[in-house]
Amino acid sequence: MNDASPNAQINLAALKHNLSVVKQYAPQSRVMSVIKSNAYGHGVLEVAAALQESDAFAVARLAEGLQLREAGETKPILLLEGVTNASELEQAAAADLSLVFHTHEQLMMLVGTSLAKSLTFCWVKVDTGMHRLGFSPDHALSAWKILNKSNLISGDVGMMSHFSNADVLGDPKNVSQQALFSGLITQDTDLAAAPKSMANSAAILSQPDSHLDWVRPGLMLYGISPIRGKTAEELGLKPVMTVSGELISIQNLLAGDTVGYGSSWECPTDMRVGLINIGYGDGYPRQLSMRGTVLVKGIKSRVLGHVSMDMICVDLCNQPDAKVGDSVTLWGDDLPVEMIAEQANTIGYELVCQLTQRVPRFYKDA
Numbered sequence: 001m002n003d004a005s006p007n008a009q010i011n012l013a014a015l016k017h018n019l020s021v022v023k024q025y026a027p028q029s030r031v032m033s034v035i036k037s038n039a040y041g042h043g044v045l046e047v048a049a050a051l052q053e054s055d056a057f058a059v060a061r062l063a064e065g066l067q068l069r070e071a072g073e074t075k076p077i078l079l080l081e082g083v084t085n086a087s088e089l090e091q092a093a094a095a096d097l098s099l100v101f102h103t104h105e106q107l108m109m110l111v112g113t114s115l116a117k118s119l120t121f122c123w124v125k126v127d128t129g130m131h132r133l134g135f136s137p138d139h140a141l142s143a144w145k146i147l148n149k150s151n152l153i154s155g156d157v158g159m160m161s162h163f164s165n166a167d168v169l170g171d172p173k174n175v176s177q178q179a180l181f182s183g184l185i186t187q188d189t190d191l192a193a194a195p196k197s198m199a200n201s202a203a204i205l206s207q208p209d210s211h212l213d214w215v216r217p218g219l220m221l222y223g224i225s226p227i228r229g230k231t232a233e234e235l236g237l238k239p240v241m242t243v244s245g246e247l248i249s250i251q252n253l254l255a256g257d258t259v260g261y262g263s264s265w266e267c268p269t270d271m272r273v274g275l276i277n278i279g280y281g282d283g284y285p286r287q288l289s290m291r292g293t294v295l296v297k298g299i300k301s302r303v304l305g306h307v308s309m310d311m312i313c314v315d316l317c318n319q320p321d322a323k324v325g326d327s328v329t330l331w332g333d334d335l336p337v338e339m340i341a342e343q344a345n346t347i348g349y350e351l352v353c354q355l356t357q358r359v360p361r362f363y364k365d366a
């Protein structure tokens, strides 16, 4: 690909491979592929089309679900945050979107309404320790009973929860959350027969006991390691997004010259500095100022000075052959986004999600 502007190559074959890895780790479970936030920045419609071997999809919000339905997606689609008012409820039901119920208000909304079309598959969320969304374990069973009896829901009502520390192997919180969940679902024989789900990517890879009826992989589908201290490669995952830019100028600077805004880098010797056409306006984080690593024609180079909106400066001292027009990898193949995220003091999730629309995505499937 010879596009000079920064772009993101999305490798759909790698995406499909990663889904097959999910199925190897959780062979007994159905798979709800999580494609919220524009499929973690990868492009939701293209990703959904490539992940047709999933049993269902999950997104966060109504608008995301409606977008998929309008594009013709027919699989079950779960709204992980449910809906917050009667109009949203009506729209979700009309579009055959599945809902998570996690508050008393959502239950009351359903009890107090009528729907032109009933809801199909729904879920109750129980808070086993994340303390974000969900009913307390004391209230989850009664919430489930109300929904299970509701004549506005024609399909199954499942029970789900979410781990807070699954990215840390051996964290005792994982065991206590799982124990709470197991205790809850065995309290009632009807509930014991309902669909159950706990595992995100990290739990899929490290906690087989949590797989249950449905797993909910997000990050691992995109070939990014969800477990601290393990690389994607070690887990058998292949990176899906590779962000590239181009060397657009080379400066031969003198000792004492400074580079970029704030003059934050001062050349200790005479040196070659390369300009690359990507910046924070593309989602290349400013936190990588003075510390990011890039690959110029496959060779590692470091970011000098501050990241600008449209460009960065890099050290070309060890790359006498580098020339204007050379392609530069910002993350992806041969440069794991996990590593770049660590340099930026964040997580891979954030880097891929915040890649802006200015960066066109190109899709390849081989």
Ligand SMILES: *Cc1c(COP(=O)(O)O)cnc(C)c1O
Binding pocket: 034, 036, 080, 162, 199, 200, 201, 202, 216, 217, 218, 219, 220, 226
């Ligand atoms: C985002 C999300 C997931 C996917 O998590 P990953 O860590 O990306 O695998 C699963 N379940 C819920 C409830 C989520 O919000």
